[in-house]
Amino acid sequence: MKFIKSYMLGITATFKRTKILFLLYIFTLLFALTAALPFKSAIANDIDSSMAAFKLLKDFDYPTYTNFMHLFGNTIKPLYKVALFLGVFYTIFSVFFSGGIISSFVNKEKSASLSKFWADSWTYLSRFFRLFIYILILQIIVALLVFFPVAAIISSINSSIQSEATYFYIAITGVIIYLFLLTIIILISDYTKIMMINDKALRPFRTMIRSFAYVFRHFFSVYGMNLLFIISGIILFIIYFFISDKVGMTSGFTIFVMFLIQQLFIICRLFLKISVYGGEVSLVNKIG
Amino acid sequence: MNNFNFKKIIKTIFLLTTILLLPGNSFPQIIFKKPLSPRNANYDINVKLDTKTKILVGSELLIWTNLSKDNIKELQFHLYLNAFKNTNSTFMKEASTGVSKRNQNISVKDWGWIDVLSMKTIDGKDLTSKIKFIRPDDGNKDDQTVISVKLNKPIKPGRTIKLKIDFKAKLPKVIARTGYSGNFYLVGQWFPKIGVYEFPGIRNAKKGGWNCHQFHANSEFYADYGVYNVNITLPNNYIVGAVGLLQKKIENKDSTNTFTYRAEDVIDFAWTASPRFKVVNDMWNNVSIRILMQPEHLSLAPRVQHSIKGALQFFNDNLGKYPYPNVTIVDPPLKGFAAGGMEYPTFFTIISLWHMPQGMKFLEDVTIHEFGHNYFMGMLASNEFEDPWLDEGFNSYFEARTMDSLYGKKKSFVNLFGYHFGTLENQRTAYINMRNPKIANNYRNSWDFTNGGYGVITYDKTGTWMATLERLLSRNVMDEIMKTYFKRWKFKHPGAQNFIDIVNEVYNKRLGEKFGKNLNWFFDQFLYGNVVCDYKVANIKNVRVRQPSGIYDSSNVKKLYRYKKTKDKNYHSSFLVSRLGDAIMPTEIGVHFSDNSDTLITWDGKAQNKDFAFAGKKKIEWVKLDPNNKNLMDINIINNSLSVNKKTTVINKYTTKFLFIVENLMLAFSMLF
Numbered sequence: 001m002k003f004i005k006s007y008m009l010g011i012t013a014t015f016k017r018t019k020i021l022f023l024l025y026i027f028t029l030l031f032a033l034t035a036a037l038p039f040k041s042a043i044a045n046d047i048d049s050s051m052a053a054f055k056l057l058k059d060f061d062y063p064t065y066t067n068f069m070h071l072f073g074n075t076i077k078p079l080y081k082v083a084l085f086l087g088v089f090y091t092i093f094s095v096f097f098s099g100g101i102i103s104s105f106v107n108k109e110k111s112a113s114l115s116k117f118w119a120d121s122w123t124y125l126s127r128f129f130r131l132f133i134y135i136l137i138l139q140i141i142v143a144l145l146v147f148f149p150v151a152a153i154i155s156s157i158n159s160s161i162q163s164e165a166t167y168f169y170i171a172i173t174g175v176i177i178y179l180f181l182l183t184i185i186i187l188i189s190d191y192t193k194i195m196m197i198n199d200k201a202l203r204p205f206r207t208m209i210r211s212f213a214y215v216f217r218h219f220f221s222v223y224g225m226n227l228l229f230i231i232s233g234i235i236l237f238i239i240y241f242f243i244s245d246k247v248g249m250t251s252g253f254t255i256f257v258m259f260l261i262q263q264l265f266i267i268c269r270l271f272l273k274i275s276v277y278g279g280e281v282s283l284v285n286k287i288g
Numbered sequence: 289m290n291n292f293n294f295k296k297i298i299k300t301i302f303l304l305t306t307i308l309l310l311p312g313n314s315f316p317q318i319i320f321k322k323p324l325s326p327r328n329a330n331y332d333i334n335v336k337l338d339t340k341t342k343i344l345v346g347s348e349l350l351i352w353t354n355l356s357k358d359n360i361k362e363l364q365f366h367l368y369l370n371a372f373k374n375t376n377s378t379f380m381k382e383a384s385t386g387v388s389k390r391n392q393n394i395s396v397k398d399w400g401w402i403d404v405l406s407m408k409t410i411d412g413k414d415l416t417s418k419i420k421f422i423r424p425d426d427g428n429k430d431d432q433t434v435i436s437v438k439l440n441k442p443i444k445p446g447r448t449i450k451l452k453i454d455f456k457a458k459l460p461k462v463i464a465r466t467g468y469s470g471n472f473y474l475v476g477q478w479f480p481k482i483g484v485y486e487f488p489g490i491r492n493a494k495k496g497g498w499n500c501h502q503f504h505a506n507s508e509f510y511a512d513y514g515v516y517n518v519n520i521t522l523p524n525n526y527i528v529g530a531v532g533l534l535q536k537k538i539e540n541k542d543s544t545n546t547f548t549y550r551a552e553d554v555i556d557f558a559w560t561a562s563p564r565f566k567v568v569n570d571m572w573n574n575v576s577i578r579i580l581m582q583p584e585h586l587s588l589a590p591r592v593q594h595s596i597k598g599a600l601q602f603f604n605d606n607l608g609k610y611p612y613p614n615v616t617i618v619d620p621p622l623k624g625f626a627a628g629g630m631e632y633p634t635f636f637t638i639i640s641l642w643h644m645p646q647g648m649k650f651l652e653d654v655t656i657h658e659f660g661h662n663y664f665m666g667m668l669a670s671n672e673f674e675d676p677w678l679d680e681g682f683n684s685y686f687e688a689r690t691m692d693s694l695y696g697k698k699k700s701f702v703n704l705f706g707y708h709f710g711t712l713e714n715q716r717t718a719y720i721n722m723r724n725p726k727i728a729n730n731y732r733n734s735w736d737f738t739n740g741g742y743g744v745i746t747y748d749k750t751g752t753w754m755a756t757l758e759r760l761l762s763r764n765v766m767d768e769i770m771k772t773y774f775k776r777w778k779f780k781h782p783g784a785q786n787f788i789d790i791v792n793e794v795y796n797k798r799l800g801e802k803f804g805k806n807l808n809w810f811f812d813q814f815l816y817g818n819v820v821c822d823y824k825v826a827n828i829k830n831v832r833v834r835q836p837s838g839i840y841d842s843s844n845v846k847k848l849y850r851y852k853k854t855k856d857k858n859y860h861s862s863f864l865v866s867r868l869g870d871a872i873m874p875t876e877i878g879v880h881f882s883d884n885s886d887t888l889i890t891w892d893g894k895a896q897n898k899d900f901a902f903a904g905k906k907k908i909e910w911v912k913l914d915p916n917n918k919n920l921m922d923i924n925i926i927n928n929s930l931s932v933n934k935k936t937t938v939i940n941k942y943t944t945k946f947l948f949i950v951e952n953l954m955l956a957f958s959m960l961f
Contacts, residue, residue: 028951036947044939051910051929053938059698062709063717067925070721083950087957094958132961139960162470162564163584164622165642182960189961249941262948269955 002286003225003279010279014271017104017278019114024097024270029263031090035082042079046072058250095132098193099124101274105281106197127196131204135189142181150174183230187215187222190280198284218287225283229276236272240265316517316535316550324553324611325513325779328353329482331557336544337475337522342398342468344457348479349410351450351514352443356487356496359442363449364422364500365404365435368477371503372400372460372467376430378423378502378735379464387738388505391464400460400467404435404480410450413440425502425735433503434483453480462626464505465637469624471526474637476558476630477509484512484671484781491671491783501673504735506742508665508672508679511555513779521546522561529580529616530559531635553611553779554633555669560618572597576614582621585640588651592617592638595652595694599659602690606767607663608774615662617655629654631661647704649695653711656694657687667778675784676734676742677815681750686770688712688751712755712920718748720923725749729818731784752920753814759918760803760810760874761795769794784815803874813871814921821921822869823893823913825930830907833858861908862901863930867893871921878915881906888915908932 014021046068047053053068055061069076100121109116154161154170161167192204192211201207215222240261249255335346354360371379380396382388407415415437422436423429443449457478460467466476483500486493493499499510520528524545528534532551539545551557565580568589577596581589596617604610618637620627628639636658640651664686665672665679672679691700691711699708709717719725727741730750734742758766773782773790792806803810813819837851865877877889883906891898902908910931914922922928 028954031954032947032950035950036943039946040939040943043942044936047926047939049931049934050926051912051931052926054935057938057941060706060708062698062713063720064925066717066721067923071924071926079946083953086950087953090954091957091961095961135961162621162623163582163642165584167622168642186960249944252937252940255937255941255944259944262944262951266948266951266955269952273955273959 001221001224003221003283004228006221006279006282006286007225007228009282010275010277013105013278013282014275017101017274020101020104020117021267021270021274023114023117024274025263025267027093028090028266028270031086031093035079035086038082039076039079042072042075046075092129092132095128096121096125098277099128099197102193102197102277102281105278106194124193124197127202127204128193131189131192131196131208134205134208135185138185138188139182142185143178146174146178146181183223183226184215187226188212190277191215191222191284194277194281194284218283221283221287222280225279226276229272229279233269233272236265236268316548317533319533319550319552319613320611326353326355327514327553328355329512329514331479331514331516331518333479333516333518333557335479335518335520337473337520337561339471339473339523339526342459344455344459344475344478346457346479347452347454349450349452350480350482351448352482353448354443354445354485356485357445358485358487358496359444360485360496361439361442362498363437363439363451364483364498365437366477366481366483366500366503366509367402367404367433367435368481368503368509369400369402369457369460369466370432372396372463373432374399374430376428377433378426378428378431379433379505381428382505382735386740387735388742391505394463394505396460396463398461398467400458400463402455402457402478402480405454405456406452407437407454408452409440410452415439415451423502424498424500425504428502431502434500435480455480462620462624465627465630467627469621469627471564472560472562472621472624472627474558474560474618474620474624474627474630476556476632477503478558481511481556484510486781490781491675492785499671499673504673506676506737507734508676509556510671510673510781511669513553513555513669516549516551516554516557518549518551518557518559519546520549520559520561525563526561527563527565527567527580528559528561529565529578529618529635531557531616531632533614551633555666556632558630558632558635560635560637562621564621568593570597572600574613575600575610577617578614579617579619581619582640584642585619588619588640588644591646591651592619592640592655595655596659598694599656599690602693603660603663603686606689607686607770608667608778610662611667612662615659629658631658631665633662633666636661645704647702647708649691649701649703649711652695653687653691653701656690657683660686660690663774668774669779669781670783671781672734674733675731676746677730677750678782678784678787680746681730682754684715684747684751685754688715688755712751715748715751716755716920718744719752720921720925725820725923726818730815749814753810756814756873756918756920757791757807757810759916759920761799765794765798768798784811809872819871820869820923821871821873821919822867822924822927823873823875823919823922824866824868824924824927825911825913826864826866826897828861828863828908828911828930828932830859830861830932833860833903856905858903858905859907860901860903861906862899863908863911865891865898865900865911865913867896867898868927869923873919873921875914875919876916878912879908880910880912882909 052064055064100117103120104117150170188208188211191214192208195201195207195211243261244258247254247258249258330351332349333346335344337344371377383391383394404419407419418438419435421432422434423431424434462469466474483498486499487496488494516532521544524539524543528547530549531554532549535548535550537545537547564583566583566586568579568581570577570593579589579592600610612634614634616635619640620637628637630637638654644651660683664683670678688711697710700710701714702709722744727739728737728745730745769791772794773787777786788811795807835851836849839846839848873893875891875893877891879887889900913928
């Protein structure tokens with residue numbers, strides 16, 4: 001099947017783009033460090049030379065953890081907001097880099113050139129940013145389109161509902177429908193970007209409409225490959241949780257080992273992210 | 289024996305047997321051969337529930353005995369359901385104005401009320417016109433939760449009065465643990481209930497008087513013991529559960545059933561009904577267990593069975609025998625959630641949710657907690673209005689002990705995805721993490737927590753200082769205290785001083801004067817006072833002792849000491865402990881030295897700052913206050929220890945985790961576009 005071949009091609013092509021991969025990783029790490037380093041400084045200052053924290057080394061200790069958060073939470077909680085802000089900022093950053101990544105696949109470069117990558121990223125930034133806004137609005141609209149009917153159903157039968165199981169089934173149905181629609185929107189976003197680069201299109205909205213039609217016209221292939229990538233991501237998570245459970249973080253050495261494993265996991269996630277674009281470009285080339 | 293007498297005997301036996309076998313005419317089954325309690329407030333009640341209007345129509349025969357030495361000229365009754373009559377009842381005012389943080393924002397969706405239609409003595413004297421509403425606590429004219437009835441002639445000491453009371457009550461939509469939700473009913477606090485006439489010997493009463501408080505948003509109840517014979521009539525599709533034992537069920541011609549319940553030596557009577565209940569029956573020793581589950585929660589019944597059996601065993605082993613022959617557990621539906629977690633003798637409600645994960649032991653916890661109220665309040669009938677800590681706090685202490693014993697100290701409350709904590713840990717953290725642990729002391733009326741803190745202070749702080757007392761005295765001594773308290777005060781009305789007297793008695797007997805002449809200092813601080821405990825290891829110093837060098841005057845001669853290099857290193861090591869809080873607790877201090885040796889110091893904890901010094905070849909490496917985790921009242925765990933070496937392992941662990949979370953969060957966001 002074409003989508004399986006494209007999936008494989010996406011992965012193999014990503015191996016040839018290690019420079020882009022590591023560039024993205026370095027940026028991801030640097031972004032995260034802007035929150036993690038103040039976090040380290042804050043907890044180091046708060047714990048000082050207390051031995052209470054050692055209870056948190058071998059296992060989780062609820063009284064110590066909650067007491068620490070109660071006493072020093074004010075120095076740490078703002079960093080959670082920083083992390084959220086970084087998430088938003090990083091999203092715009094990834095919109096920027098997606099132009100460079102997709103171009104390298106569309107132009108069938110055998111190995112990625114970083115200067116070309118930067119140039120392409122800049123080239124498509126304006127159009128991709130407008131697309132980002134459209135997709136954001138679309139996601140909100142779809143969320144509301146799912147939320148209101150679900151709320152209406154619950155409201156209309158609320159008086160006759162006797163069990164929380166009914167609420168659960170209605171809510172979970174809504175969530176599944178929303179997640180399904182969300183994956184389609186993400187696919188529309190991806191294929192719009194590919195079409196804009198392929199066709200040198202200047203109007204993201206029109207291209208988005210075309211992409212919408214494209215995704216539904218080739219739904220089996222497009223969604224089939226998407227599912228393969230989702231499954232790959234899930235497998236990656238399972239492997240990570242299995243390893244982290246085995247290694248633990250109970251000594252300086254195991255903490256260092258887990259740090260390396262976690263960073264490898266992040267690299268793998270970035271690898272998959274690039275592979276998705278690679279696979280999609282390949283699929284467009286195969287099925288037109 | 290002559291022929292005539294023989295015939296008469298045969299006839300009598302035949303007649304009695306016939307009467308006993310006739311439906312509706314059988315005598316109630318006696319539960320206890322010998323009364324366990326004074327039984328001075330006894331009720332025979334007939335009640336009919338109209339499931340369409342949610343109205344109860346009832347008549348009760350109250351048989352009340354004056355146990356005091358006073359001539360009683362007035363009776364006082366609770367009409368609890370009137371708390372839900374309007375927005376100006378004391379209950380609703382306290383709830384809406386935030387006086388009660390516990391029931392803050394509670395709202396009545398369907399009002400409830402109770403009217404006394406008539407009140408007559410058994411010889412027909414009508415007292416109805418003498419009924420008047422009184423407001424002993426706050427003078428709120430709109431509150432109708434207490435009535436007073438002047439009697440025509442006083443009740444003499446030891447004499448009994450029989451009153452026939454007709455009443456009509458409307459159940460509210462379930463609120464504060466009573467009412468209806470759809471076809472589920474929890475009928476609690478539903479009938480005119482006489483208050484407690486206290487006299488010297490009961491709690492801290494100096495003279496005789498009624499203790500009959502209004503219904504407050506924070507408060508629960510207080511009542512005398514008695515025997516209840518209750519006939520409940522309702523549509524025949526309903527499954528019923530109630531306090532006490534089911535005596536019989538009669539199927540009436542009008543598609544209703546009448547259930548007859550009898551309860552002995554109990555302080556209250558409540559019942560439940562729903563056509564949806566799934567009944568699970570079980571046994572523990574000679575106690576029959578009846579669980580009325582919602583059908584969607586039926587898969588959780590084994591968890592309830594396990595925890596109720598564990599609780600029965602634990603309380604029997606560590607406090608005293610559960611004397612009743614049965615226990616009924618009620619699982620309210622989701623929309624009847626407000627009826628959950630309420631206790632009555634031999635009967636209580638739990639809170640469960642469809643497919644609640646095994647790692648969340650809230651179901652087990654509420655089962656054990658509410659069962660525990662059979663002891664703390666059920667058999668030890670303290671005044672829940674005035675001493676809420678004495679039932680809720682003591683019960684929380686036993687709840688934590690039972691939970692931790694059954695499910696593990698570190699995992700008994702929550703154990704999900706590596707995040708876990710025990711029940712005592714949960715109680716302790718609730719207290720030590722309070723924004724203002726000085727907001728109120730334990731010893732106050734339940735409605736006097738006007739600035740908040742009722743829940744944490746009453747339940748969690750009491751549970752925590754009881755656990756601290758246990759650690760101070762040892763488990764054996766604490767068990768002896770609790771068993772003595774139960775043995776001496778069961779089926780009576782204990783007060784704070786009754787408990788403290790037992791603590792001091794057992795303490796002196798077992799530990800002499802180890803922590804002072806008595807333990808009043810402990811209760812003065814943590815029960816009557818609102819002091820806060822916070823000890824800190826302020827610093828550690830290891831100063832190398834230098835050999836004397838330089839010029840010293842010795843016998844009018846200047847003597848020069850030269851510095852000699854030596855391999856021996858001697859240190860003057862010390863550490864400073866500071867008492868930051870105003871509480872004083874005897875404290876152990878663990879000290880670890882550079883040669884891997886340890887020492888345990890016992891300190892009385894009184895000084896504001898205290899230096900401990902050591903001299904020798906070893907240096908202090910770390911100091912831990914309370915290394916055996918005995919003092920759970922310390923509100924800052926982090927400053928209780930200090931190490932000379934700043935170790936970064938834990939900091940690195942959590943920084944690594946945080947970095948990883950942020951990276952994943954960023955990638956998750958970016959995946960959406």
